[in-house]
Amino acid sequence: MDRALAWVLLLYPRHMRRRYGQEIAELTRDLIRLERRSRVRLLASLAVHGLGCRMARFARTRVATAVAVTTSVACVAFVNMGAASAKPPTPHQATVQVRAVAHGPAGRADGWWTSHRAVVKHGSGLEPRAARR
């Protein structure tokens, strides 16, 4: 068996290689010799088909199941980590988010500071706090 063909046949699952490997090699040689088919195209076709068979077999094995379970567990753990880090704001954080509003004597903002009203943003809403003088 020529070396390139032997390498290509390695792409097939073992059970298929053992049962049909010799026949596939014989047939490929016959097609190249008798039918003048392109050797490169035949080898490429065998490689693609071998990989397809291997992937199909892999999908059916327990290894695939183990990989799927491990991935699922990792995804759940990752999502839970993200949820745990997204905590609600603490009171200390809320006091930082303060907005001051200036009012003039006639309700106008005329440039001098007479009073202010603090609005504390806490959670998702705005809550008025007592006005201080």
Place this chain on the structure above:
Amino acid sequence: MQLPERSVLVLTSLAGGDKHGYALIKDVEAFSGVVLSPGTLYGALARLEEGGFVERLDADDRRYPYRLTPAGRAALAERLAESARIASLGLRRIALAE
């Protein structure tokens, strides 16, 4: 078991007598125009053998002939009858539409 198109071609070829890989490829190409690659052919043969539709005979000069089993013959007959029914219906509808 739902038979893929390539498997139907292989079974149809084997319905005409036992054949090895090269003869199968030549026969399928002759009656259907489909050129099977060695990988496709042996992929189909592996599935058919696993399903009990074909059996491998003893080697004849390094080549293994394949034979249609009774189960394979029944499956092929059923599949071809279904195809014939669909073809007949389609042809009738085309004729009515014209």
